[in-house]
Amino acid sequence: MDETPFQMDTRGAFSFPENHKFDAGFGLTEETIDYICDVKGEPDWLRQFRKDALRKFNEMPMPTHWAPAEISGVDFDAFRYYLSHGAKPSRSWDEVPDDMKRTFERLGVPEQERAFLAGVDAQYDSETAYANMREELSKKGVIFVNSTEGLKEYEHIFRPWFGKVIPVGDNKFSALNHAAFSGGSFIYVPKGVKLAQPLQAYFRINSESMGQFERTLIIADEGAELMYMEGCTAPQYDSATLHSGVVELVALKGAKIQYVTVQNWATNVYNLVIQRGLAMEDAEIRWIDCNLGSGLTMKYPAVVLQGRRARGEVVSISLAHSGQLQDTGARMIHAAPETTSNIVAKSISIGEGRASYRGEVKVLKGMKGCKNNTECDALLINASSRTDTYPAITVNGNASAVQHEASVSQVDEEMLFYMQQRGLTRAQAMSLAVNGFINDLVKEFPMEYSVELRRLIDLEMEDSIG
Amino acid sequence: MDFSQNMSMEEAFALAEAEAKLNAALQESRERFEQAVIPNRLNEDWRFGRPHKYATALAELLQSSIATQGEATVQHAGEAAVRITAEDEDLRQTELLMPTIGSDALLGMHLKRFGHGYALYIEESTPEPIVITYRGGELYTPSTFIMVAPGVKAHVIEHHIGIPGSCMLSTRNIQVAEGAELKVELTSKGWERYLCITNIQNMGGKVSHLTSHEDSSWVREETVAEIYTAEADTRLFSANSLGGSAVLDQHTKQIHHVGGATSDLLYKNVLDGKATATFAGNIYVAPGAHNTDAYQSNRNMLLSEDATVNSLPGLEILADKVRCSHGSASAPMDEEQLFYLCSRGIPPYEAQKLVAQGFLEDVLSRFKGE
Numbered sequence: 001m002d003e004t005p006f007q008m009d010t011r012g013a014f015s016f017p018e019n020h021k022f023d024a025g026f027g028l029t030e031e032t033i034d035y036i037c038d039v040k041g042e043p044d045w046l047r048q049f050r051k052d053a054l055r056k057f058n059e060m061p062m063p064t065h066w067a068p069a070e071i072s073g074v075d076f077d078a079f080r081y082y083l084s085h086g087a088k089p090s091r092s093w094d095e096v097p098d099d100m101k102r103t104f105e106r107l108g109v110p111e112q113e114r115a116f117l118a119g120v121d122a123q124y125d126s127e128t129a130y131a132n133m134r135e136e137l138s139k140k141g142v143i144f145v146n147s148t149e150g151l152k153e154y155e156h157i158f159r160p161w162f163g164k165v166i167p168v169g170d171n172k173f174s175a176l177n178h179a180a181f182s183g184g185s186f187i188y189v190p191k192g193v194k195l196a197q198p199l200q201a202y203f204r205i206n207s208e209s210m211g212q213f214e215r216t217l218i219i220a221d222e223g224a225e226l227m228y229m230e231g232c233t234a235p236q237y238d239s240a241t242l243h244s245g246v247v248e249l250v251a252l253k254g255a256k257i258q259y260v261t262v263q264n265w266a267t268n269v270y271n272l273v274i275q276r277g278l279a280m281e282d283a284e285i286r287w288i289d290c291n292l293g294s295g296l297t298m299k300y301p302a303v304v305l306q307g308r309r310a311r312g313e314v315v316s317i318s319l320a321h322s323g324q325l326q327d328t329g330a331r332m333i334h335a336a337p338e339t340t341s342n343i344v345a346k347s348i349s350i351g352e353g354r355a356s357y358r359g360e361v362k363v364l365k366g367m368k369g370c371k372n373n374t375e376c377d378a379l380l381i382n383a384s385s386r387t388d389t390y391p392a393i394t395v396n397g398n399a400s401a402v403q404h405e406a407s408v409s410q411v412d413e414e415m416l417f418y419m420q421q422r423g424l425t426r427a428q429a430m431s432l433a434v435n436g437f438i439n440d441l442v443k444e445f446p447m448e449y450s451v452e453l454r455r456l457i458d459l460e461m462e463d464s465i466g
Numbered sequence: 467m468d469f470s471q472n473m474s475m476e477e478a479f480a481l482a483e484a485e486a487k488l489n490a491a492l493q494e495s496r497e498r499f500e501q502a503v504i505p506n507r508l509n510e511d512w513r514f515g516r517p518h519k520y521a522t523a524l525a526e527l528l529q530s531s532i533a534t535q536g537e538a539t540v541q542h543a544g545e546a547a548v549r550i551t552a553e554d555e556d557l558r559q560t561e562l563l564m565p566t567i568g569s570d571a572l573l574g575m576h577l578k579r580f581g582h583g584y585a586l587y588i589e590e591s592t593p594e595p596i597v598i599t600y601r602g603g604e605l606y607t608p609s610t611f612i613m614v615a616p617g618v619k620a621h622v623i624e625h626h627i628g629i630p631g632s633c634m635l636s637t638r639n640i641q642v643a644e645g646a647e648l649k650v651e652l653t654s655k656g657w658e659r660y661l662c663i664t665n666i667q668n669m670g671g672k673v674s675h676l677t678s679h680e681d682s683s684w685v686r687e688e689t690v691a692e693i694y695t696a697e698a699d700t701r702l703f704s705a706n707s708l709g710g711s712a713v714l715d716q717h718t719k720q721i722h723h724v725g726g727a728t729s730d731l732l733y734k735n736v737l738d739g740k741a742t743a744t745f746a747g748n749i750y751v752a753p754g755a756h757n758t759d760a761y762q763s764n765r766n767m768l769l770s771e772d773a774t775v776n777s778l779p780g781l782e783i784l785a786d787k788v789r790c791s792h793g794s795a796s797a798p799m800d801e802e803q804l805f806y807l808c809s810r811g812i813p814p815y816e817a818q819k820l821v822a823q824g825f826l827e828d829v830l831s832r833f834k835g836e
Contacts, residue, residue, distance in 0.1 A: 065508040366771070383756065383786035392513070393777040393794055398768035401797040408783050408790040 027077040028180055030054065036082045036182065040148055053168045053178035060172040068327050068356070070296045074270055079242040081180045081213070137195075143188040144199060147215045150186025157188055161217060165248035165278045165304070173272050177213050177246040184214035184245065189224040189255075198227040198260070198446060214245035220255035220283075227258040229446060242270050243294075249277035251285050253307065258286045262449055264293035264456075267323050271297040281307030281336075288444050291318040291326050292456065300358060302331035305339035305370075312341040315444045317453075320353030320385075321460065329358035329390075334370040334400070345376040346438050349385035350460060356388040361402060368399035376406045379437050381430070411437075431461035488559075495562050499574035511568025514744045514776040515715045520684055521572065524659055527605055527633055528575035536606030536634075538583055541597040546588045550609055552581030557611055560639055564665045567688040567717040567746075573663060576607050576635050583608030583636070588620045595621040595649075602632045602657070610638045614646040614671065621649045628657035628682065638664040644697065646671035649833070657682040664688065668727075670695035676703040676833040679714060686715040696726030696757075704733040705829035707822065708741035708773075718747045718762075725756040725785060734765045734829050736822045737773035746778040749792065753784040762792040767799055767825050769818065 025032070030051055037047045064072060137144055143154055150158045168178045187199065220226055243265065251257045257277065265271055271294035277285035287301035303312030314330035332341040347355035357376045378387035389406045411433045419429035434457050435442075442450045473481070505512040505521035512521065540547045550557060558580050566573050584598050600608045606628075614620050626634060634657055642648050648671060654660055660682050666673055668691065679685045691700045700720065708714055720729040735743045745764045766775040779792040799821050807817035 066510050066513075365774075378781075378783070380783065380786060380788070384753070385786070386784045387781070388783070389779075389781040389792070391777075391779060391794070393775075393796065394514070395766070395768065395775045395777075395796040396773075397771045398773060398798040399771070401795075403793070403795040403797075404777070404779065405793045406779070406781060406791060408781060408788055410787055 026080055028054065028057075028079075028081045028176075032081050033179060036180065039082070040182070042148075042151070046151065050179050053175050056169055057172060057175035057179055060169070060175055062172060067298065068296070068325055070325055071272075071298065073296075074242065074272075076176075076242075082182060140193050140195075141190040142193060142195070143186065145186050147184040147186050147217065148182065150217070154186065154188070157219065158186055158217060161219060161248065161250055163248075165250060166246050166274055166276050170274070173244045174246060174274055177215060177244050177274070180213045181215035181246065182213055184216040184247075185218070185228070185230075186216070187218040187226070187228065189220045189226050191221045192223040193221075194225040195227070198229050198258075200229045212243045212245075214243075214247075216245070216247040217250075218248070218257060218259070219250045220252060220257050222252045223254045224252075225256040227260065227446075229260040229262075229449075231262040231264070241268050243272065244270075245273045245275075247273070247275040249275075249285055251277065251279045251283035251310075253280050254282045255280070256284045256286075258288065259301075260288045260445065260449070262290040262292070262445075262453075263297070266293060267295040269294040271299065273297075273299045275299065275301040276331075277301075277303045277312070279303055279305050279307065279310035279312055279339075282309050283307060284311040284313075286313040286315070287330070289314065289316040289328065290445070290449075290453065291316075291328055293324075295323060296325050296327070298327045300329045300331050300360075302333065303341065304333045304335055305341065306335050308336050308338055310336060310339045312339070314343045314345070315441055316343075316345040317438050317441050318345075318347045318355050319457075319460065320347070320349050320355040322351035322353055325354045325356070327356045327358060329356075329360075330374075331360040332362070332372055334361075334363040334367050334372070337367050338369040339367070340371045342372070343374040343376075344441060345374075346379070346441055347376070347387060348379045348381065348434060348437070349387050350381045352382075352384045352386075354386040354388070356390065357406070359391045360393075361391070361404075362394045363396055363400045363402060365396040367397070370400035370402075372400075372402045374402075374404040377437070378406075378408045379434065380408065380410055381434070427462045428458075431458045434461060491563055492559060498570055499577070502570035502574055504571045505568055509568050511717060511746070513746070513778070515686065516713075520659065520686070520713075520715075521569070524633065524635065524661060525572060525575065527659075528572065528579070528607070528635065532605050534579050534582060534605060534607050535603035536582065536608060537601045538608055539599045540584050540586075541599075542592065542594040543584075543586060543596045544590075544592070546586050546590075546592075546596065547598075548585045548587065550581060550583045550585055550611070554581075554585075557585060557609070560611065561609055561637055564637060564639060564663065565690045565692075565719075566663050567690065567719060569661065569663060569688060572635060572661065573637065576609075576637055576663075579607040580609065582606070583610050585611035585613075586622065587613050587615075588618055588622075589615045591619040592621070595623050597623045597625070599625045599627065600634075600636065602626070602628045602634050604632055606632070606634045606636075608634075608636050610636070612638070612640045612648070612650065614642045614648050616643040617645040618643075619647040623651045624653070626652070626654040626657070626660070626662070628655065628660065630656070631658050633657065633659040635661045636663070638662065640664070640666045640673070640675075642666070642668050642671035642673050644670035644695070648672070649674045650676070651833075652677045654679045654685060655681050657685065659683070660685045662687050664690070666691040666700065668693050668695075668698040668700050670697040672699040674701045674703065674833055674835070676705070676829070678705050680707065682712065683710075684713045684715075686717070688717045690719045690721065691729060692721045692723060693727045693729060694723055696724060698727040698729075700727070700729040701833075702729075702731040702733075703829050703833045704735075705826040706734075706743070707736045707738075707826065708743060709738040711740040711742075713741070714743045716743070716745045718745075720747075720749045720760055720762065722749075722751045722755045722758045722760060722785075724752075725754065725758050727755075728759040729761070731762045732765075732829055732832060733763070734767075734826055735775070736767045736769065736825060737775065738769040740770070740772040742774040742776075744776040744778075745794075746776075746780070747792070748780040748782065749790055751783045751785045751788050751790065755785045756787045758785060759789045761790070764794045765825075766796040767822060768796060769799060769822070
């Protein structure tokens with residue numbers, strides 16, 4: 001893929017000679033699906049399911065009427081739909097560009113992880129590093145496998161919820177994912193089990209976690225609690241340029257799920273992800289979302305508040321520099337009485353970057369005592385930066401309260417001046433101001449992420465100002 | 467092109483250039499109508515607006531052989547008012563260039579029925595408000611043009627009054643020159659279907675625009691305010707009390723072509739019965755329109771279980787040093803206020819009416835500049 005509609009950012013946009021054991025070639029057809037099913041050894045019902053989804057995908061129109069125009073740049077025939085790193089590609093650390101090495105250095109990414117992230121021969125020994133933790137998990141009855149294994153080994157739990165939160169025909173990209181999915185996680189936490197440690201996509205063996213058509217299903221049984229983390233703040237090399245994941249969360253009565261995503265793909269990547277959670281009675285789902293990379297991101301984490309007193313929350317940070325469009329947001333569907341939700345979204349546009357907030361809040365008919373609060377704040381760094389806000393709020397009935405506030409601001413010149421006359425460079429001052437802008441939200445992220453995030457913003461500011 | 471003898475070379479060139487620009491714009495606009503389709507569900511500007519129901523019906527009526535019928539009157543205008551005729555090419559061109567919010571196809575149909583209503587050329591400040599009244603028959607398609615000269619202060623009130631079963635598609639073009647001050651009020655009443663497309667062009671004056679609609683089954687308002695100089699001050703207000711199964715669909719755009727100007731919007735609705743109100747606003751700050759101040763606020767009070775509110779307050783900011791904010795809130799009536807009034811011996815029904823009135827009163831007093 002040499003031609004992308006984005007202005008190329010050199011950082012992260014590099015490639016290695018590839019040597020995949022399984023490669024289904026370009027474009028998505030029935031043959032591609034047969035190939036995927038054969039390689040993965042999938043049952044017939046799944047093969048048929050994928051083919052039905054493919055038919056739907058072909059029938060459905062692109063969502064051009066509301067989506068950013070950039071989406072029409074997606075050429076489905078120009079992508080590869082299945083790559084398996086069965087044979088490990090061999091690359092050496094020396095081949096990694098200096099730019100990327102510098103970023104790793106600054107972020108303080110551990111040595112082993114650096115190699116893994118850079119796409120260098122992934123000798124990332126998750127087995128030993130996390131063996132103790134895995135043992136503990138299985139003692140508690142927690143299932144944590146990849147989606148392929150989940151469908152094979154735990155069909156009785158997986159299948160009833162498979163495609164229930166996000167149906168095949170939900171939209172074109174959901175159909176695409178149902179047809180071509182591979183990778184992603186399947187997690188089941190039994191009744192009343194509360195996990196103190198976050199689960200990370202990293203430490204699952206046979207990791208296909210970075211799959212381009214990732215499919216994740218997390219089920220928290222009654223009263224269970226867990227936090228799941230995926231992605232990383234470091235720039236990630238990836239040969240696949242279309243990412244269309246589906247993440248489904250199910251929080252049964254009184255359960256709590258926190259899902260943390262941090263994404264920093266290279267700017268040649270389309271990141272079109274569907275994330276939706278179903279919260280039953282007294283359950284809570286929180287999406288903590290951070291988008292730093294990719295050329296076009298379209299991601300609107302959703303919570304369907306299905307049970308009484310359920311709670312949903314989306315905390316979102318996005319950063320768009322030149323050549324990037326971050327079209328992110330949130331959806332909250334209040335389908336039960338006394339449900340509450342909160343959305344806090346902050347975006348930063350740098351250079352010619354464009355950050356958009358697109359949200360939907362719906363209080364269905366007859367639902368009493370629902371409350372939603374939405375705040376979105378945008379920060380513009382340069383004169384050519386752009387920010388948009390497109391919320392849609394629907395309230396039925398007189399027993400719910402919904403409010404939305406948005407503001408757009410710049411970094412205060414006086415503040416910068418004050419810091420500069422105290423001896424900081426302009427870039428340092430800017431970085432401090434930007435970090436201050438997202439400070440409240442960064443606290444919501446796990447420790448290591450928030451530290452990395454701060455350093456990354458330092459770097460971005462140095463590059464664009466200093 | 468006719469060259470007058472006193473014109474310098476530069477002036478002649480400037481005129482020729484302006485004329486070429488105008489012709490290009492007119493051509494572009496004609497193409498826009500050729501390409502426009504009757505609003506359907508893929509038309510994002512008709513989101514929540516049920517275009518298959520309302521736009522289709524209105525388009526059918528406009529394309530039918532039913533004649534345009536209605537009565538236009540004007541009061542206190544003096545010399546300023548001119549009755550529009552189908553032969554008035556300048557005004558027709560002005561309408562041809564008007565922006566809509568998703569209803570180009572319908573504006574195209576309105577143009578085919580052009581030739582009704584009043585144009586006001588206000589060159590002197592008037593002591594009394596000028597009142598325009600349009601009374602519609604089965605289908606009425608008037609146009610209003612209001613042009614206020616530099617430094618002039620004016621107040622215009624428009625009443626659009628329908629009869630049971632009547633439909634109206636009206637267009638309004640308001641141009642305010644440098645240093646002028648204009649207050650415009652629009653009220654509509656008693657329509658089966660009512661669509662009003664308004665375009666405010668602010669060249670550096672102060673405009674306050676207020677709309678309020680009552681007793682109509684379906685009302686759609688498309689208001690585009692365009693700001694051309696840093697001195698321009700534009701304020702958009704609306705206050706509505708809806709009941710029964712009334713549908714109100716309001717769309718606004720505040721377009722800042724240049725920096726330094728101020729615009730503000732406050733739309734408030736009280737909903738009872740099975741009423742539905744949709745508000746879709748947008749603030750657009752063009753590249754380079756730095757130091758813009760633009761605000762937008764939509765507040766809704768829901769009084770019944772079956773009332774519905776859709777609110778889409780949007781922002782598109784392409785400039786720097788901009789102070790922009792928008793807010794939207796939808797909530798039931800404040801119990802404490804009700805309790806207070808009831809404790810003073812006011813019956814609950816009356817108390818509810820008072821609180822709702824107070825909620826809307828705020829808009830009216832801000833329009834009056836209090």
